[in-house]
Amino acid sequence: MNRKAKSLITASASHLIIIIFGILMLYPVIWLIISSLKQGNVIFSNPSLIPQSISFEHYIKGWSGVGRIHFSVFFINSTLVCLAVVACNIVSCSMAAYAFARLKFKLKSLWFAVMMVSIMLPTHVTTIPRYVLFHNFGWVDTYLPLVIPKLLATDAFFVFLLVQFIRGIPMDLDESATLDGCGRAGIFFRIIVPLSGPALVTTSLFSFLWTWDDFFNQLLYINTPIKYTITLGLRMFMDSSGQSSWGPMLAMSVLSMGPCFILFFTLQKYFVQGIATTGIKG
Amino acid sequence: MSMKRGAFRRHAADNAAGYLFLAPWLIGFCALTLYPMIQSLYYSFTQFNMISEPVWLGLGNYIKMFTGDQTYMKSLEVTFKYVFLAVPLKLVFALLVAGIMNQRLRFIGFYRTVYYIPTLLGGSVAIAMLWKRLFSSDGVVNSILHSLFGVTPPAWIANPKYALYTLVLLTVWQFGSSMIIFLAGLKQIPDEYYEAASVDGAGKIVQFFKITIPSLTPVILFNLVMQMISAFQAFTQAFIVSGGKGGPLNSTMFYTLYLYTKGFYYFEMGYASAMAWVLLIIIAVFTAIIFRSSNSWVTYGSGE
Numbered sequence: 001m002n003r004k005a006k007s008l009i010t011a012s013a014s015h016l017i018i019i020i021f022g023i024l025m026l027y028p029v030i031w032l033i034i035s036s037l038k039q040g041n042v043i044f045s046n047p048s049l050i051p052q053s054i055s056f057e058h059y060i061k062g063w064s065g066v067g068r069i070h071f072s073v074f075f076i077n078s079t080l081v082c083l084a085v086v087a088c089n090i091v092s093c094s095m096a097a098y099a100f101a102r103l104k105f106k107l108k109s110l111w112f113a114v115m116m117v118s119i120m121l122p123t124h125v126t127t128i129p130r131y132v133l134f135h136n137f138g139w140v141d142t143y144l145p146l147v148i149p150k151l152l153a154t155d156a157f158f159v160f161l162l163v164q165f166i167r168g169i170p171m172d173l174d175e176s177a178t179l180d181g182c183g184r185a186g187i188f189f190r191i192i193v194p195l196s197g198p199a200l201v202t203t204s205l206f207s208f209l210w211t212w213d214d215f216f217n218q219l220l221y222i223n224t225p226i227k228y229t230i231t232l233g234l235r236m237f238m239d240s241s242g243q244s245s246w247g248p249m250l251a252m253s254v255l256s257m258g259p260c261f262i263l264f265f266t267l268q269k270y271f272v273q274g275i276a277t278t279g280i281k282g
Numbered sequence: 283m284s285m286k287r288g289a290f291r292r293h294a295a296d297n298a299a300g301y302l303f304l305a306p307w308l309i310g311f312c313a314l315t316l317y318p319m320i321q322s323l324y325y326s327f328t329q330f331n332m333i334s335e336p337v338w339l340g341l342g343n344y345i346k347m348f349t350g351d352q353t354y355m356k357s358l359e360v361t362f363k364y365v366f367l368a369v370p371l372k373l374v375f376a377l378l379v380a381g382i383m384n385q386r387l388r389f390i391g392f393y394r395t396v397y398y399i400p401t402l403l404g405g406s407v408a409i410a411m412l413w414k415r416l417f418s419s420d421g422v423v424n425s426i427l428h429s430l431f432g433v434t435p436p437a438w439i440a441n442p443k444y445a446l447y448t449l450v451l452l453t454v455w456q457f458g459s460s461m462i463i464f465l466a467g468l469k470q471i472p473d474e475y476y477e478a479a480s481v482d483g484a485g486k487i488v489q490f491f492k493i494t495i496p497s498l499t500p501v502i503l504f505n506l507v508m509q510m511i512s513a514f515q516a517f518t519q520a521f522i523v524s525g526g527k528g529g530p531l532n533s534t535m536f537y538t539l540y541l542y543t544k545g546f547y548y549f550e551m552g553y554a555s556a557m558a559w560v561l562l563i564i565i566a567v568f569t570a571i572i573f574r575s576s577n578s579w580v581t582y583g584s585g586e
Contacts, residue, residue: 014382014387015388018382018387022396028412028416031422045421045425047422047425047429091306093307095305095307096303099307103296103300103303104296105297105304106297114311115307120511120569122565124562125559126314127322127545127558128322128555128558152307152309152313153306153310154310154311184303215407215518215521216538231406231407234411238522238525239525249411250412250415253409253412254408257408260402260406275462
């Protein structure tokens with residue numbers, strides 16, 4: 001009895017600490033969401049989390065855009081780029097992963113080591129020559145520099161993630177498929193791809209989120225406001241509108257985080273899986 | 283003979299299939315990683331503005347960096363300060379939270395999810411803008427401090443003494459990925475270790491330092507290396523918070539921000555390439571030091 005009471009107390013204490021600390025930690029995000037629903041501007045130095053009245057004025061004003069561009073344009077642009085990146089990453093990374101995990105070919109271990117090192121490479125060593133290259137192709141101010149590298153599996157990180165996963169698929173399946181007359185491509189399409197579902201979801205998820213939040217590359221390559229993505233749109237908001245329109249800007253910030261929230265809460269287990277197997281940065 | 287030929291044919295087919303599937307990655311690696319690396323090494327020895335042909339300077343860029351460019355030295359200082367503060371703080375914090383989260387409690391899955399939210403959102407432009415607002419002179423942080431302590435706190439973001447610390451805080455706040463990796467590591471530690479220790483009369487704190495930390499050292503090593511590499515490359519937050527200028531008084535002039543300014547604002551691309559190579563070397567040296575030192579503090583295996 002005594003022991004039971006004691007463990008009950010420790011558990012309650014743990015709950016209490018976790019909850020209090022959690023609220024403290026999430027305070028900025030909660031404050032952001034609530035403030036974006038408040039009226040006027042003065043309230044932005046008000047730390048209170050309880051709104052006197054709810055108003056969507058900031059959302060309406062923000063959504064109508066900045067510099068004569070409707071905010072929905074940025075949303076559509078970002079979504080298109082992200083979906084293209086997801087598709088490219090899935091195709092190219094799963095192909096490379098299949099080669100590394102299942103096929104036998106010359107210099108395989110060398111290439112694998114090279115790929116692993118390339119994950120740790122700071123991107124800035126390649127930034128300038130890549131820019132020159134894409135500039136010469138006439139690709140600056142298009143989405144191609146954001147998408148084409150993904151078609152060539154430059155996010156080696158996901159190759160590694162998929163290799164780890166494919167190695168866990170039983171070899172017997174490949175062998176019986178071979179007996180049934182499947183070639184290497186057949187094994188890839190009929191066994192490896194269907195069974196890699198979870199790892200492919202993780203890959204898609206992180207591809208989407210990282211591209212959604214990416215700032216550096218979009219800043220570098222996209223110059224025309226009508227082609228701006230969400231991150232650039234938000235930044236334009238900040239630059240063009242002094243202190244007076246913090247409200248619409250914060251409202252649009254909240255909207256920009258919407259897709260992240262939705263993906264996170266619907267696909268939670270894939271997050272943990274992705275992070276725990278490969279130690280995704282962040 | 284025919285068997286040999288069959289084996290040969292199979293090998294050839296293996297190779298062909300292997301390279302076929304590897305092709306996208308291999309082309310990407312050669313064209314978008316290997317070739318640009320060589321190219322940027324070459325640029326780093328030249329003056330290059332993308333309009334005219336590169337002009338050979340030898341070590342000129344490198345010499346200028348370390349002898350004639352105060353902003354560069356400042357960016358090094360800021361970046362080192364940031365990395366050495368943010369990375370250890372983040373890891374300690376992540377480990378503590380992982381320790382708390384590694385209990386059998388109701389709703390623990392929900393708690394872990396909630397604690398990951400800052401990491402989910404933290405790298406975005408939106409949060410960087412929020413940070414700027416929260417820590418401005420008339421921001422929420424100051425109005426809380428004012429009402430609690432009646433003091434007039436500094437304008438954090440606008441004050442060169444404190445601006446960097448707000449960015450450190452923003453980084454530490456995003457401890458979620460490290461936490462999840464630590465949690466995965468904690469699950470690997472056998473319960474028997476703790477049982478044996480409590481039979482020997484060791485308290486929770488002793489257990490933490492004698493069992494938990496030593497068993498986790500491989501995970502700590504991994505987290506340390508990954509976090510350090512990404513911290514050296516931090517960009518977005520500094521860019522947004524300082525409006526792309528690294529101010530006030532260059533106090534948030536991160537290395538990559540200065541590199542971006544040099545390369546894409548002044549179009550000194552040779553100089554920016556040299557900066558990129560120095561960054562690569564710095565990261566390589568620190569990674570090597572950490573791995574070297576790990577022999578003396580990382581314990582693999584059963585931990586007996």
